[in-house]
Amino acid sequence: MIDVFQSLARRGLFLLDPEAAHGLSIKGLKTGLVPACAAPADPRLAQTVAGLAFANPIGLAAGYDKNADVPEALLRLGFGFTEIGTVTPKPQAGNDKPRIFRLVEDQAVINRLGFNNEGHQAALQRLKACDRKAMIGVNIGANKDSADRIADYVTGIRMFYGVARYFTANISSPNTPGLRDLQARESLAALLAAVLAARDDEAKKAGSRVPVFLKIAPDLTEEGMDDIASVALAHHLDGLIVSNTTLSRDGLKDQRQAKESGGLSGKPLFEKSTIVLAKMRKRVGPDLPIIGVGGVSSAETAAEKIRAGANLVQLYSCMVYEGPLLPGKIVRGLSALCDREALTSISDIRGSRTDYWASKDART
Numbered sequence: 001m002i003d004v005f006q007s008l009a010r011r012g013l014f015l016l017d018p019e020a021a022h023g024l025s026i027k028g029l030k031t032g033l034v035p036a037c038a039a040p041a042d043p044r045l046a047q048t049v050a051g052l053a054f055a056n057p058i059g060l061a062a063g064y065d066k067n068a069d070v071p072e073a074l075l076r077l078g079f080g081f082t083e084i085g086t087v088t089p090k091p092q093a094g095n096d097k098p099r100i101f102r103l104v105e106d107q108a109v110i111n112r113l114g115f116n117n118e119g120h121q122a123a124l125q126r127l128k129a130c131d132r133k134a135m136i137g138v139n140i141g142a143n144k145d146s147a148d149r150i151a152d153y154v155t156g157i158r159m160f161y162g163v164a165r166y167f168t169a170n171i172s173s174p175n176t177p178g179l180r181d182l183q184a185r186e187s188l189a190a191l192l193a194a195v196l197a198a199r200d201d202e203a204k205k206a207g208s209r210v211p212v213f214l215k216i217a218p219d220l221t222e223e224g225m226d227d228i229a230s231v232a233l234a235h236h237l238d239g240l241i242v243s244n245t246t247l248s249r250d251g252l253k254d255q256r257q258a259k260e261s262g263g264l265s266g267k268p269l270f271e272k273s274t275i276v277l278a279k280m281r282k283r284v285g286p287d288l289p290i291i292g293v294g295g296v297s298s299a300e301t302a303a304e305k306i307r308a309g310a311n312l313v314q315l316y317s318c319m320v321y322e323g324p325l326l327p328g329k330i331v332r333g334l335s336a337l338c339d340r341e342a343l344t345s346i347s348d349i350r351g352s353r354t355d356y357w358a359s360k361d362a363r364t
Contacts, residue, residue, distance in 0.1 A: 018100035018109070018320075025324075026065070029073040034324050036076035039331035044338045045080075045346050049289045049311045050211035050238045052165060054135060056080035056331050057346060058302060061293050061314035062139035062168060062215075066117045068126040071136045078328035083314070084123060085139030086170045089155050091119035092143055095175060101260045102320065105253040107297070108269070109317045111245070112262030114175045115141050120159045127163040138164035139215070144176055150191050154198045157212070161202040164210055169195055172217035172244035174263045180217055185227040192235040211238035216280075218243035218273045218294065218362065225276070229283035239289035241314070242277040245269070265317040270295025271360075274308050278357030281309030286351065297322060299333020306346060307353035 016024065028034040045056040059081040060074050068084040075082055094116025101110045117123070123138075130136060140156030142149035153169055160167070171182040171191065182191055195212060203209040214237055216228055232240060245263025252258040252268060273294025281290060292310030296302050297318035305313045319326050334346055343349065 014102070014104070017098065018102055019097065022064075022100070026069050029070040032073075034073070034077075037325055037328045038076060038078040039328045039335070042331070042335045042338070044343060045331065045334055047080075047311060047347060050166065050213075051209070052135070052211065054080045054312060056334070057306070057312045058327055058330050058334075059083060059137075059291070059312060059314040060327070061316040062086055062137075062170065063111075063113075064316050064319075068123040068130075068136075071127070072130055072134055075134060075136075077324050078331050080331075081135035081137060081165070081312070083137040083139050083168060084127070085117070085168070086115050086141040086173070087117050087120055087123045087138065087156065088115055088141050088143045089120050089146075089152050089159075090143050091122070092116060099262070101257045101262075103252060103254040103257045103266070104321075106266065106268050107318065107321045108252070108254075108264055108266030109320060110257060110260045110262045110264050112175045112260070114144065115173065120156065124159060124163065127160070130163070132163070135165050136163075137166040137168055137213075139168040139170050141170045141173070142176070142179065149179075149182065150194050153191060153195050157195055157198040158202060161199075161206060161210060166211045166213060166238070167199070168213045168215050168241055170215045170244070172215050174217070174245060174247055183216060183220070183224060183228060185231060188228065188231045189235070192231060192237060196235055196237070213237075213239040213241050213289075213291065215241040215244055216276075218246045218269065218276045219248065220276060222279075225279055225283060229280060232288065233284060237288070239291065239311075240280060240284070241291040241293060242280055242310075243273045243294055246272055248272065265294070266320070267295045267297055267318065270297075270301060272362050274305060274357050275360045275362040277305065277310060278308040278354045279362070281351065281354050282358045296330075297326075299330045299337060302330050303334060303337055303346075303349065304353070306350050308357040309351050309354045311347070311350065
């Protein structure tokens with residue numbers, strides 16, 4: 001009956017403009033119209049990553065809850081963690097509408113939102129009202145018109161230090177002109193030096209250390225991956241998030257919507273993002289945490305991210321098509337996988353297919 005209700009609700013939402021439907025779903029979570037549906041706790045799914053204890057490895061990626069409107073409600077859907085943002089120091093409207101497009105045949109989404117958000121202060125006030133033990137990460141970015149983008153990231157670290165369980169520096173959105181340039185070796189080294197120095201300074205004041213992750217694009221060359229791995233290891237970064245949306249349109253059925261500019265996410269991103277994940281795992285070694293993102297729509301695709309080398313997994317766009325029950329289904333599916341394979345921990349499968357995925361070409 002719940003699945004029937006969800007199917008009808010999805011059909012209704014698909015009659016709306018995608019951005020309007022997104023806003024309605026936020027309201028549903030705020031009012032409790034979308035009920036809690038977490039899976040039973042399973043100690044085999046619990047993971048400790050970058051010093052943080054996660055109840056399960058499935059998280060919601062940044063982009064859905066940009067302004068920290070409903071992080072605790074999202075955790076009640078079954079996620080082991082959620083990530084708000086991307087937030088920028090000043091509020092900004094983002095790019096012109098329409099800027100979100102559903103590719104239903106492909107179960108994909110193209111967006112060119114452009115870091116639309118209400119700014120640091122609005123998100124901070126909402127996060128201050130949340131349970132400090134809730135596993136909520138903060139995804140920070142730079143304003144489009146910023147004269148000093150690195151300074152914007154530093155401001156984000158300092159602003160949210162008291163409320164973030166972890167930080168993600170998002171330098172990989174394709175929708176802010178020039179942002180991906182920060183992935184280049186020298187620019188990235190400057191960014192990480194400044195961001196991690198700010199984190200270390202705040203850690204001394206607070207008496208606790210908050211991890212910093214870096215979110216990278218899937219559209220990297222082999223040389224680009226080499227550079228990111230080298231800089232991340234040299235600066236003792238806490239982890240990577242692989243990956244953001246792609247500019248590729250390879251293999252899409254909906255060629256009309258495929259012509260829209262912006263980043264593509266959803267099922268078509270799974271293979272490309274998993275290849276880059278495995279290639280980065282080979283480069284950084286077994287110890288640096290990696291969160292795998294891109295095309296996760298089931299327990300099996302989540303498990304495959306882990307087999308490719310991920311410690312944790314995030315999803316977002318596939319919820320557009322699968323609905324709010326998806327995180328609970330994935331968590332239950334991972335428990336069933338542990339049963340079938342007699343695993344003491346889901347981490348037992350980590351890296352078992354890194355070589356397989358890393359041998360593939362991410363450009364195809």
